[in-house]
Amino acid sequence: MTSRLVQQLGAQNVAGATAAALAGHVRALILDGRLTVGERLPSERSLALELRRSRSTITRVYGLLESDGYVTRLHGGSTRVTLPRTSIIRDSSEPDSAIDLSIASMDSTPGLYDATVRSLPRLAALRGTSGYSLRGLPELRDAVAQRFTQRGVDTSADEIIITSGALNAFNLVLATIGRRGERALVEQPTFPHALEALHRHGYRLLPTPVDVDGWDARHLTEVLLADHPHLAYLIPDFHNPTGATLPDGERERIATTARSAGMILIVDETTSELDIDRGWSPLPLAAYNPHVVTVGSMSKIAWGGMRLGWIRAERSLITRLLAVRPSFELGTALLEQCIAVELLAEMPALTAHVRERLRAGRAAVAAGLDAIDGIRMPQTVGGLSTWVDLGAPVSTRLSLAARERELILPPGPRFTTGGVLERRLRIPITLPPERTAMAMERLRLAWNDLHGGAVPRPEELPHAAVI
Structure with missing residues (x-):
């Protein structure tokens, strides 16, 4: 199986590169976060076989990276990503220098302060409770459900869990339904931290192209039918990073195909409310397939400092999610939930x-x-x-x-x-x-x-x- 290093390099991109050039490509991957500190790299022998290069060339590559401080090597052991102790960046004591x-992400909405003040009586009323909110406040779950209903998907509060952001929601879903070694369809490009989460849960990724003009619907459908991925992760509204929106007809086709193939469709709606002048409002993908799992967030429409999101899913999956959630957190902060109730009442x-x-x-x-x-x-x-x-x-x-x-x-x-x-x-x-x-x-x-x-x-x- 191809190592993650070679996946990131792209074998075709480094064909014939000198040892110094190859080391430079690896260094660039480390600098922009595509290889993480502490990550284990392939052995010299394995990397030489994958890239069809001599082992002496790979030894030279790792040697250059080690001398510059970008990897650490144990004799007869592993090679792992690190960072140099020094860098050429200037000392930037001023906070705005970079x-x-x-x-x-934007700074906070002007209404955040007033919403926080209005939320305090609601928070005070909760002091007599344990303070843990595994499912989420009933009034917030109801407000999120109403927002889905307004957008064309009948939803009840029982189909909602409040989470500590959309990425937290995605990780909870993967922790509950994930299957190591299975395939996952992802858009290319897409949200980097979602890719990292899927890798961490052991998925093999199947990319399908997206550009500013939209999706290659034929390619996406063919991958679904031919490769039978266990799940797909899609951003259909103002796709991150291309900004594209998936048309209603393609949404229905993808949702129907996923349902017939028995595939789990995870839809990220973090950016769905960020309309400037699109001129039309598509239905959520959940309108076409009751098994769709949707994650959303307040961070892009209110403030990134509000770590609050949600999951919309079938009741049977909600029950499973609630059983798994205590293994890594006991709920979402109550203050953020109280503020979100106020903000969702002023969505226009x-x-x-x-x-x-x-x-x-x-x-x-x-x-x-x-x-x-x-x-x-x-x-x-x-x-x-x-x-x-x-x-x-x-x-x-x-x-x-x-x-x-x-x-x-x-x-x-x-x-x-x-x-x-x-x-x-x-x-x-x-x-x-x-x-x-x-x-x-x-x-x-x-x-x-x-x-x-x-x-x-x-x-x-x-x-x-x-x-």
């Missing part, structure tokens, strides 16, 4: 505010990219980000150049299963316009550095910035 575009005002914030952020990104010759911004009608086309496979090199300009910007391959999509870059539209303008100016300088030859290739960097 601009982080690795997190696509909340989504209107989010729409204006995203519209301003989108305009700021567009204005900044207009000053950079060679980067194309697609139509972006909602979501967290724009999935830009760089015109050439330079995403990782641009990411490294951006770090030199104190701009943290994950490359396109960070969102994939196999080190591909080097022509693409995700740029969030969630920062305030003035902050975005600063970020785009740093990106312009990094782009000029890259094309002017001022930035070394990954293999030429002895120590890259770690932020």
Whole structure:
């Protein structure tokens, strides 16, 4: 079976590379988080066989990485990812010296403070309880269920569990229904932490392509029918990172195919409320298949600091989820739940505010990219980000150049299963316009550095910035 290192490298991407160049590619994977600290790498012999290279070349690769501090090696034992003790990044004591575009999230909604104040009597009324909330407050579960019903899927509070965010919800679902060694269909690109969660639960990933123009519905259906994956993880609304929306007809076809194949369909609706000017509202996938498992979150429409999400599923699965949940947490914080009850009662005002914030952020990104010759911004009608086309496979090199300009910007391959999509870059539209303008100016300088030859290739960097 192909190792995760080779999956991330892409064997075709490093064919014929020198030992120094190959070490540089591995180093780039470590720098943007595609290989994690402490992760075990293949043995020299195994990696040589996978890449069809001599063992002496692989020994040289690992030796270069070790000398630069990117791996540790035990004689006759394992090779593991580490980070160098020093780096070339400048000392940045000022909190605003670096601009982080690795997190696509807005600051809190203006209504958060008032909602918090209004929630305090509700919280005070709960002081006589144990404080543990395994299923979630009844009034919050009812509010979430009503939101689903308003969107076209009849839902009761008994079909809802409140969780500590959408990723927490996804991990709870995997802990309950996961099967190590099974296949999972995922979009390519997709949310990186979902890929990591699936890897951690032992799934073999089957990618299906998504671009700014949408899904390859034929490919997706063929994978479902031919490979019979145990589950599929999809982001159908304002897909992260492309911003695409799955049309109603394709939703129905995918949901029906999944149901007939006996496959579990996990739908991530974290971005579903982030509409700017799409012009239409699709039905949730759960409207077409009662077995669909849906996860959602308040973090993108209220604040990332509110670690609150939910799962919508059949009652039989809810029972199983509740049986598993105490093994790693005993519920969701009550204060966040009380605040969420208040916020969900004001969804029209909340989504209107989010729409204006995203519209301003989108305009700021567009204005900044207009000053950079060679980067194309697609139509972006909602979501967290724009999935830009760089015109050439330079995403990782641009990411490294951006770090030199104190701009943290994950490359396109960070969102994939196999080190591909080097022509693409995700740029969030969630920062305030003035902050975005600063970020785009740093990106312009990094782009000029890259094309002017001022930035070394990954293999030429002895120590890259770690932020």
